[in-house]
Amino acid sequence: MVSFLFDAAHHGKGRFMLGWYLITTKLKSEHRVKLNLERTHGITCFFPTYPAKKSNSPVGMPLFARYVFVHCDMEHSKHKVQFAPGVSRVVTFGDRFIPIPDAVIDCLKARCDANDVLCDDPELVSGTRVRVKRGIFEGCEGIIREKRGNRRIQLLLELAYGKLVKIEIDPGDLEHSASR
Numbered sequence: 210m211v212s213f214l215f216d217a218a219h220h221g222k223g224r225f226m227l228g229w230y231l232i233t234t235k236l237k238s239e240h241r242v243k244l245n246l247e248r249t250h251g252i253t254c255f256f257p258t259y260p261a262k263k264s265n266s267p268v269g270m271p272l273f274a275r276y277v278f279v280h281c282d283m284e285h286s287k288h289k290v291q292f293a294p295g296v297s298r299v300v301t302f303g304d305r306f307i308p309i310p311d312a313v314i315d316c317l318k319a320r321c322d323a324n325d326v327l328c329d330d331p332e333l334v335s336g337t338r339v340r341v342k343r344g345i346f347e348g349c350e351g352i353i354r355e356k357r358g359n360r361r362i363q364l365l366l367e368l369a370y371g372k373l374v375k376i377e378i379d380p381g382d383l384e385h386s387a388s389r
Contacts, residue, residue: 226282226284226308227280227281227282228280228281228282228283228308228309228311229255229278229279229280229308229309229310229311229313229314230278230279230280230281230283230290230299230300230306230307230308230309231276231277231278231279231299231300231307231309232276232277232278232279232290232296232297232298232299232300233275233276233296233297233298233300234275234276234277234295234296234297235275235295235296235297236275238275238294238295238296239256239271239274239275239276239277239295240256241294241295242254242277242293242294242295242296243256243277245293245294245295246277246279246289246290246293249293250286250289250290250293252279252280252281252286252289252290253279253280253281254277254278254279254280255277255278255279255280255314255317255318255325256271256277256278256325257271257272257273257317257318257320257321257325257326257327258270258271258272258325258326258327259272259326259327259360260326260327269324269325269326269327272317272327275297276300278309278314283299283306283308287299287306320381327360333353333356333362333380333383334353334356335353335354335355335356336352336353337352337353337385338350338351338352338385338386339351339352339353339364339383339384339385339386340383340384340385340386340387341364341366341378341382341383342382342383342384343382344378344382346366346376346378349366349367349368350366350367350386351364351365351366351367351373351376352364352365352367353365354375356380357377360379360380361377361378361379361380362377362378362379362380362383363375363376363377364376364377364378364383
């Protein structure tokens with residue numbers, strides 16, 4: 210992740226272009242900032258959330274509290290963004306605005322619904338056989354024991370000699386096992 214920051218910091222010295230940038234907001238102002246930038250300035254925003262567990266609120270909980278992604282040409286929009294009500298600052302590297310790679314945003318959006326709410330994979334249920342696709346347990350297979358919200362799964366991992374070990378893992382690190 211750090212490497213793309215350094216690459217972006219030296220790419221196109223002094224020139225900005227249409228891209229995704231990250232802003233920090235004042236406490237609990239993410240929704241207000243998003244609505245204001247979209248309605249008032251026509252700037253596309255992405256604010257991923259996840260469903261609140263014990264709430265009937267239609268507004269989800271922030272996946273990244275106090276952060277909103279904005280899609281704009283920062284050279285022409287920096288004052289609109291920086292001085293919008295509720296914005297704390299634009300995330301920079303030194304004095305340079307750093308674009309977030311489209312692939313990062315695409316990956317996040319792929320896991321969200323049309324309202325930017327993180328979706329569960331309906332097929333990742335207890336008893337499902339899965340394989341870990343990255344991390345120190347890459348290639349190991351196991352069985353889902355239980356889901357712990359949208360962002361953690363308890364997995365019984367099969368190690369050598371048939372031993373089962375209980376771990377917690379991000380659902381994005383799992384794929385369905387070919388040997389179901």
